[in-house]
Amino acid sequence: MTASKIQDAQPIDTLIVGAGFAGMYMLHKLRELGIGAQVVEAGSGVGGTWYWNRYPGARVDIQSLEYSFGFDAALEAEWHWSERYAPQPELLRYADHVADRFDLKRDIQFNTRITSAHWDNTEGRWLVGSEADEFWACRYLILATGCLSVPTDVTFPGIETFPRPIYRTSRWPREGVDFSGQRVGIIGTGSSAIQSIPIIAEQAVHLTVFQRTPNYSMPAHNGSIPDEDIHARASDPRGYRAASKDTPGGFQNFGNTALATQTSPDEIRAELERRWAWGGFRILGAFADTAIAPAANRIVHDFIAEKIREQVADPAVAELLTPKDHPFGTKRPCVDTGYYATFNRPNVELIDLKSDPLVAFNAGGITTAKRQHDFDAIVLATGFDAMTGAIDRIDLRGVGGRKIKDHWAEGPRTYLGLMVAGFPNMFTITGPGSPSVLTNMINSIEQHVEWIAECLASLAKRQHASIEASAEAETAWCRHVMEAVTPTMMPQANSWYMGANVPGKPRMFMPYAGGLHTYTEICRQVAAKGYEGFVIRNGDSVLSESHDFTSHPPMPDIPEALMPIIIERLMAAGLMPAA
Numbered sequence: 001m002t003a004s005k006i007q008d009a010q011p012i013d014t015l016i017v018g019a020g021f022a023g024m025y026m027l028h029k030l031r032e033l034g035i036g037a038q039v040v041e042a043g044s045g046v047g048g049t050w051y052w053n054r055y056p057g058a059r060v061d062i063q064s065l066e067y068s069f070g071f072d073a074a075l076e077a078e079w080h081w082s083e084r085y086a087p088q089p090e091l092l093r094y095a096d097h098v099a100d101r102f103d104l105k106r107d108i109q110f111n112t113r114i115t116s117a118h119w120d121n122t123e124g125r126w127l128v129g130s131e132a133d134e135f136w137a138c139r140y141l142i143l144a145t146g147c148l149s150v151p152t153d154v155t156f157p158g159i160e161t162f163p164r165p166i167y168r169t170s171r172w173p174r175e176g177v178d179f180s181g182q183r184v185g186i187i188g189t190g191s192s193a194i195q196s197i198p199i200i201a202e203q204a205v206h207l208t209v210f211q212r213t214p215n216y217s218m219p220a221h222n223g224s225i226p227d228e229d230i231h232a233r234a235s236d237p238r239g240y241r242a243a244s245k246d247t248p249g250g251f252q253n254f255g256n257t258a259l260a261t262q263t264s265p266d267e268i269r270a271e272l273e274r275r276w277a278w279g280g281f282r283i284l285g286a287f288a289d290t291a292i293a294p295a296a297n298r299i300v301h302d303f304i305a306e307k308i309r310e311q312v313a314d315p316a317v318a319e320l321l322t323p324k325d326h327p328f329g330t331k332r333p334c335v336d337t338g339y340y341a342t343f344n345r346p347n348v349e350l351i352d353l354k355s356d357p358l359v360a361f362n363a364g365g366i367t368t369a370k371r372q373h374d375f376d377a378i379v380l381a382t383g384f385d386a387m388t389g390a391i392d393r394i395d396l397r398g399v400g401g402r403k404i405k406d407h408w409a410e411g412p413r414t415y416l417g418l419m420v421a422g423f424p425n426m427f428t429i430t431g432p433g434s435p436s437v438l439t440n441m442i443n444s445i446e447q448h449v450e451w452i453a454e455c456l457a458s459l460a461k462r463q464h465a466s467i468e469a470s471a472e473a474e475t476a477w478c479r480h481v482m483e484a485v486t487p488t489m490m491p492q493a494n495s496w497y498m499g500a501n502v503p504g505k506p507r508m509f510m511p512y513a514g515g516l517h518t519y520t521e522i523c524r525q526v527a528a529k530g531y532e533g534f535v536i537r538n539g540d541s542v543l544s545e546s547h548d549f550t551s552h553p554p555m556p557d558i559p560e561a562l563m564p565i566i567i568e569r570l571m572a573a574g575l576m577p578a579a
């Protein structure tokens, strides 16, 4: 950065990057505390995920009563969701409503993409630059850049030779797309594809679905909000919200403590049918051992495979749509409306790219090993460079000019998913190493924003000191993130949680699998112990210093019967001494 750019940099206490739900609430919270803050956002409006992902069928897959802000009782009371799982346009209206209600837009600069952020150790500040060469000098930098905001860079041989439109679900045109009378191809069968395929199939004259890996999908049973939820929230709004947050996933899933491996087949069937009928993610909580014991996981897998066979008329197609390469729940499961039944339509065709690989795009469409497929339009639903993608794309340099890319060369290292050693005064909202994508993210966002705000308020009281995660605490936290996931089967899947969908990305399980409730308590204890694991400085003087992280939770509520498997896996991973 040149001296003139540094001189011209606009001074600000706190710069927040991103105006999704995280950046919006962060701004509101800092204003309440009287801390100066400005948001910069690449898009032209608020809403983040719900601003960019306008594909047909886009909707939330956690009930809207829970996937919405709980920090303001009046906001909660005045907003009425139209259905259980709000669609994208309604979520975007909600984001706009929140922004207008709290007058946030006056401190959000839109159409501004941050491309660099360098720590200036002499002045104790961040120098942050945009694509358009605008600069800010801020004491604190908060990255609210989103876990799923950067699409993967996938490309295909010959893609440039296809002369008709190619759409990405994650960058869908604002004016929408009308596929009537068109032959459409869609690549991908993750969540965005599973939501959009039934709707595109209704419009298109023919839809070809190119599948690399099938995913598990549960029916949403979308419709009006269940009376039991309306009643529970109306009678005790604070209690309803607290009950959501005090769960592993940040939503009320009524996790069963019984083990599938110790339950009779009739009771298993009744439990699974009940949860399937309720819809959404509820089946994830059917038994306490499905994430850990292969036999229990297989029971749920077999149940879902049977449900797929019931919905898909052609047994060969049903077989192709049934996941085989990963245990249930080890990749993010999907929630659908009519996905499997769509394959019964005469105008829908499934191409299995494992047995018929994609060769190239061409002027007509796509060639696979077996034949040519001609299209008027192609849709790429090829996923995201999750959790680290948005941060990686910023030229981010900490103390001594160390690049975040180098610090994260073997996978993202953070302390609590909130800070990175050697990157003082820089916070990540729902960063890698926090529960984030394993949860209802609005609740995780609220927890992070409130923790960061409290931390900044406490630093303000100490003459705006600087804070930095210690290298030792960061190492201990990374180990704890491994300890939390190793007992589960999650590391067995080639998932985006592991970075496996991006060629060359280091393989490491990125989110914290210990649960939001456990994690919130850890963060609370860290703060209560005077920011354990952090070094707080004012200029050259150290105000408080702790290099340890000791706020480990006990093993959260693990049934005794599972301990042998857990111990064996921890030992095999070197996370527990061999007996």
Ligand SMILES: Cc1cc2nc3c(=O)[nH]c(=O)nc-3n(C[C@H](O)[C@H](O)[C@H](O)COP(=O)(O)OP(=O)(O)OC[C@H]3O[C@@H](n4cnc5c(N)ncnc54)[C@H](O)[C@@H]3O)c2cc1C
Residues within 6 Å of the ligand: 017, 018, 019, 020, 021, 022, 023, 040, 041, 042, 043, 047, 048, 049, 050, 051, 053, 058, 059, 060, 061, 062, 067, 112, 113, 114, 115, 144, 145, 146, 147, 148, 149, 192, 390, 394, 429, 430, 439, 440, 441, 442, 445
């Ligand atoms: C299709 C889809 C469906 C989802 N469904 C669910 C769901 O059902 N339940 C759930 O809990 N979560 C869901 N998520 C996750 C979702 O991302 C979060 O729920 C939540 O919206 C994240 O909010 P955020 O503010 O942290 O990030 P985002 O909403 O991603 O916002 C980040 C913002 O930062 C901006 N930004 C990034 N980098 C820069 C930069 N360098 N300069 C300037 N601006 C930048 C982006 O433009 C974006 O607007 C879904 C995600 C996707 C993609």
